[in-house]
Amino acid sequence: MLYNYERLHKFCFHIFERMGCSAEHAQLASNVLLAADLRGIDSHGLARLLGYVRLWEVKRINVLPSMKIIHETPSTATLNADAALGLVAAPYAMKIAIEKAKNVGSGWVAVKNSNHFGIAAYHAMMALEHDMIGFALTNASPLVAPTRSTERMLGTNPIALAIPAGFEAPFVADLATTTVSNGKLEILERKQKNAPLGWVQDATGEPTTNPSILRQGGALLPLGSDEQRSSYKGYCLGSIVDIMSAVLSGAGFGPWAPPFVSFLPLPTEPVGEGLGHFVGAWRVDAFRPKEDFKKSMDIWIKRFKKAKPINPNEPVLIPGEPERLAEAERLKNGIPLIEPVVNALKEVGQKFDLPFESFS
Amino acid sequence: MLYNYERLHKFCFHIFERMGCSAEHAQLASNVLLAADLRGIDSHGLARLLGYVRLWEVKRINVLPSMKIIHETPSTATLNADAALGLVAAPYAMKIAIEKAKNVGSGWVAVKNSNHFGIAAYHAMMALEHDMIGFALTNASPLVAPTRSTERMLGTNPIALAIPAGFEAPFVADLATTTVSNGKLEILERKQKNAPLGWVQDATGEPTTNPSILRQGGALLPLGSDEQRSSYKGYCLGSIVDIMSAVLSGAGFGPWAPPFVSFLPLPTEPVGEGLGHFVGAWRVDAFRPKEDFKKSMDIWIKRFKKAKPINPNEPVLIPGEPERLAEAERLKNGIPLIEPVVNALKEVGQKFDLPFESFS
Numbered sequence: 001m002l003y004n005y006e007r008l009h010k011f012c013f014h015i016f017e018r019m020g021c022s023a024e025h026a027q028l029a030s031n032v033l034l035a036a037d038l039r040g041i042d043s044h045g046l047a048r049l050l051g052y053v054r055l056w057e058v059k060r061i062n063v064l065p066s067m068k069i070i071h072e073t074p075s076t077a078t079l080n081a082d083a084a085l086g087l088v089a090a091p092y093a094m095k096i097a098i099e100k101a102k103n104v105g106s107g108w109v110a111v112k113n114s115n116h117f118g119i120a121a122y123h124a125m126m127a128l129e130h131d132m133i134g135f136a137l138t139n140a141s142p143l144v145a146p147t148r149s150t151e152r153m154l155g156t157n158p159i160a161l162a163i164p165a166g167f168e169a170p171f172v173a174d175l176a177t178t179t180v181s182n183g184k185l186e187i188l189e190r191k192q193k194n195a196p197l198g199w200v201q202d203a204t205g206e207p208t209t210n211p212s213i214l215r216q217g218g219a220l221l222p223l224g225s226d227e228q229r230s231s232y233k234g235y236c237l238g239s240i241v242d243i244m245s246a247v248l249s250g251a252g253f254g255p256w257a258p259p260f261v262s263f264l265p266l267p268t269e270p271v272g273e274g275l276g277h278f279v280g281a282w283r284v285d286a287f288r289p290k291e292d293f294k295k296s297m298d299i300w301i302k303r304f305k306k307a308k309p310i311n312p313n314e315p316v317l318i319p320g321e322p323e324r325l326a327e328a329e330r331l332k333n334g335i336p337l338i339e340p341v342v343n344a345l346k347e348v349g350q351k352f353d354l355p356f357e358s359f360s
Numbered sequence: 361m362l363y364n365y366e367r368l369h370k371f372c373f374h375i376f377e378r379m380g381c382s383a384e385h386a387q388l389a390s391n392v393l394l395a396a397d398l399r400g401i402d403s404h405g406l407a408r409l410l411g412y413v414r415l416w417e418v419k420r421i422n423v424l425p426s427m428k429i430i431h432e433t434p435s436t437a438t439l440n441a442d443a444a445l446g447l448v449a450a451p452y453a454m455k456i457a458i459e460k461a462k463n464v465g466s467g468w469v470a471v472k473n474s475n476h477f478g479i480a481a482y483h484a485m486m487a488l489e490h491d492m493i494g495f496a497l498t499n500a501s502p503l504v505a506p507t508r509s510t511e512r513m514l515g516t517n518p519i520a521l522a523i524p525a526g527f528e529a530p531f532v533a534d535l536a537t538t539t540v541s542n543g544k545l546e547i548l549e550r551k552q553k554n555a556p557l558g559w560v561q562d563a564t565g566e567p568t569t570n571p572s573i574l575r576q577g578g579a580l581l582p583l584g585s586d587e588q589r590s591s592y593k594g595y596c597l598g599s600i601v602d603i604m605s606a607v608l609s610g611a612g613f614g615p616w617a618p619p620f621v622s623f624l625p626l627p628t629e630p631v632g633e634g635l636g637h638f639v640g641a642w643r644v645d646a647f648r649p650k651e652d653f654k655k656s657m658d659i660w661i662k663r664f665k666k667a668k669p670i671n672p673n674e675p676v677l678i679p680g681e682p683e684r685l686a687e688a689e690r691l692k693n694g695i696p697l698i699e700p701v702v703n704a705l706k707e708v709g710q711k712f713d714l715p716f717e718s719f720s
Contacts, residue, residue: 073465075435076646105433110647149667149676175593198589205670229558229585233535236679247656248647286436287470287608296607307509310565316509319596
């Protein structure tokens with residue numbers, strides 16, 4: 001069924017307010033969460049609201065955080081997010097990075113003691129209106145086995161980069177460093193279909209097409225799928241994201257990253273505080289007059305759109321294009337929510353005496 | 361056959377000097393080129409010396425460059441490399457980045473009007489002795505088709521990141537954003553073996569196992585292999601490297617990147633100058649006391665080494681580990697060069713009246 005964006009946003013806003021967030025934070029967190037639903041990244045939007053509420057219930061989310069810069073240079077900072085919603089901590093960090101980039105050409109903020117931050121693209125895209133290139137990384141719950149291992153050591157650890165253009169729409173990359181994210185497996189499970197080989201392995205490290213294998217000790221595979229097709233490169237990229245987000249900031253890294261689900265225990269001997277992010281921005285005109293850069297980016301985008309297609313009905317896509325089209329369509333026609341998500345939202349509404357139905 | 365490192369280095373140094381390089385540049389270029397041979401990246405070392413000489417013969421390499429910073433902020437710069445050897449331009453740019461990082465926490469240099477720079481890891485690793493995280497990207501000759509296309513639009517565009525540790529060896533990632541590099545195909549060709557599916561496609565975009573397909577209009581595939589296994593992520597990463605290296609600096613980007621082989625024509629309507637690189641460094645202690653960071657990195661590395669292996673004889677590797685072991689072994693026992701490479705070196709020696717045999 002389709003739901004109106006404004007109404008879903010209002011529901012989400014009121015839930016965060018009832019949890020105790022300030023109006024400003026509730027607004028921001030709702031913007032970030034709903035940006036995922038608008039852009040078609042359904043796994044990272046309202047589908048996770050109940051998850052955030054449960055983390056708050058077990059006191060892992062602080063709705064009135066006192067976020068502090070604990071280390072700083074002209075182009076860098078480290079932020080202790082005080083167990084804030086990542087949805088709030090990451091935009092706060094990105095604002096600091098943008099200010100630093102205004103002053104010295106680039107700005108970088110490592111964040112510790114945070115929680116899941118929604119879609120990485122939201123934070124990277126904050127740089128665009130300032131004619132900057134935005135960058136966002138985060139570590140996440142361990143679900144991914146390194147090449148040659150059966151053990152879940154890394155999260156789906158995304159890399160996002162947003163690059164402004166001139167007349168063309170911006171280039172917006174946002175990719176999990178695994179073959180696919182967990183959300184794609186859940187879709188197959190619901191449809192009772194098999195996964196292609198190269199997405200997951202079972203508990204012994206054997207390739208499998210079982211989309212439910214993560215609940216049986218299996219693991220997601222790094223981008224590349226198997227060693228012959230260079231999955232160690234995906235493992236390497238996921239490791240870089242883990243180190244930049246969590247080792248550099250002082251957060252929980254690798255298998256010690258705190259799990260998103262509230263029923264799993266936290267590491268008994270933590271190596272850092274909470275989850276980590278790494279965000280940053282380069283000012284375009286710190287390298288080249290911005291008009292020249294934008295003209296070249298327009299040429300780049302137009303040329304790649306015209307790259308000779310294998311199938312004339314499937315043209316080459318520019319990163320961010322499918323998400324931008326989804327956003328336009330969903331703003332107009334509404335956001336599709338599947339029944340399990342609607343049920344979860346109803347459960348959230350009941351917790352706070354805010355019936356979901358009254359918003360939809 | 362095995363060749364002594366010192367002797368190969370001496371030969372290489374004298375060749376660059378005879379080309380007209382200063383002793384300083386000849387030394388540096390030989391260091392970078394031989395670092396590839398030492399680290400086991402045979403495709404990027406002496407195997408390419410003849411290629412560089414041929415580029416110089418057609419006047420595409422300037423052995424007495426006047427490299428200039430043409431744009432600058434406290435944390436960024438753009439360098440016009442004046443058609444220098446990339447082997448010389450990239451370390452020059454990296455030194456600027458390191459100085460900037462000393463001053464303001466991080467430093468970033470975009471380079472245009474350059475040539476191939478050898479292995480990206482060399483440049484990223486320059487940051488390690490300063491307790492910085494080093495970063496290096498470059499675009500390259502177009503050989504890679506974006507997902508859904510038959511056209512070669514991108515190079516193998518590598519990403520390198522070097523991260524210091526404490527007692528453990530540093531974490532050194534250096535990965536082409538394709539399933540495999542061209543060098544791995546050449547090895548299969550020589551052995552007359554087929555390539556696994558997912559490495560290359562033919563001129564019509566069909567999957568193929570023919571390792572010679574690049575000479576018949578085929579293309580390398582982006583990391584991920586096919587659309588079902590998310591090759592658009594590899595395409596996206598390769599695009600990021602292209603834009604950061606070449607659009608940001610003002611070099612030739614995408615299909616306009618100048619080809620490494622001297623017999624291919626340069627683009628008739630260039631969109632920028634030469635090849636582009638992007639290098640940078642973050643000071644570790646711009647985020648966290650360096651002792652704390654190094655202690656955490658040691659924990660990270662030790663834990664990942666102990667990740668439960670699928671096969672007890674194949675432990676999980678840390679990025680940079682195989683290359684470090686190769687370097688130790690080859691420094692001791694010599695560098696293996698295959699016959700075609702030795703023949704190419706003999707040809708180079710003849711051009712300059714420096715018999716290769718007299719150095720081996």
